[in-house]
Amino acid sequence: xxxxxxxANEAIFAKGNDLLTNSHFVAKAFGKSHRHILRDxxxxxxxxxxxxxxxxxxxxxxxxxxxxxxxxxxxxMTKDGFMLLVMxxxxxxxxxxxxxxxxxxxxxxxxIDNFNTDLMQKLVIALxxxxxxxxxxxxxxxxxRKRRDEKPVHQSEIQMLQSQLQPLLTNLQLPAA
Numbered sequence: 001x002x003x004x005x006x007x008a009n010e011a012i013f014a015k016g017n018d019l020l021t022n023s024h025f026v027a028k029a030f031g032k033s034h035r036h037i038l039r040d041x042x043x044x045x046x047x048x049x050x051x052x053x054x055x056x057x058x059x060x061x062x063x064x065x066x067x068x069x070x071x072x073x074x075x076x077m078t079k080d081g082f083m084l085l086v087m088x089x090x091x092x093x094x095x096x097x098x099x100x101x102x103x104x105x106x107x108x109x110x111x112i113d114n115f116n117t118d119l120m121q122k123l124v125i126a127l128x129x130x131x132x133x134x135x136x137x138x139x140x141x142x143x144x145r146k147r148r149d150e151k152p153v154h155q156s157e158i159q160m161l162q163s164q165l166q167p168l169l170t171n172l173q174l175p176a177a
Contacts, residue, residue: 012104019108021082021101022059023075029097030089034074040085041075055081079105 011025023041027034045052056075063072077085082105086098 012108014108014112017112019079019105019112020076022077026082026085029101030086030094038073038075044084052081052084055084
């Protein structure tokens, strides 16, 4: 009977745009001792440090074990690090867990991509709105400068014409009704 393997949401997490898991989750998912997972990662790093060091990051966390707190070593790893580590794991359960992890990594990557795409679209819309607003403000500023420059010329011409017209209006005799 083929049992459905579920990888918990917290087994894969985002750090920036990178998707990671860690050695504790891998040990638990595959039913292996964490000590053996650490041993396997250490061997990978020794064999190909130039590749493995980009895929695995060591960390130490303080965990309560029994009544005492202890520092426990672990590794965070990328999807590629995960694949490199678990490629040698065999058996039906190992196969199912590998598939579940790959699907979980891919699903989370799609979510990040969609999130980033949505943000990029919103940014493009906001930039376009700002560009249009700036263009309108720039046009309005040019119109206001033109008005500022033309106003004294027009007012001067109006005053001159009114002063020429005023004597004519005062001497104008209206016909008797």
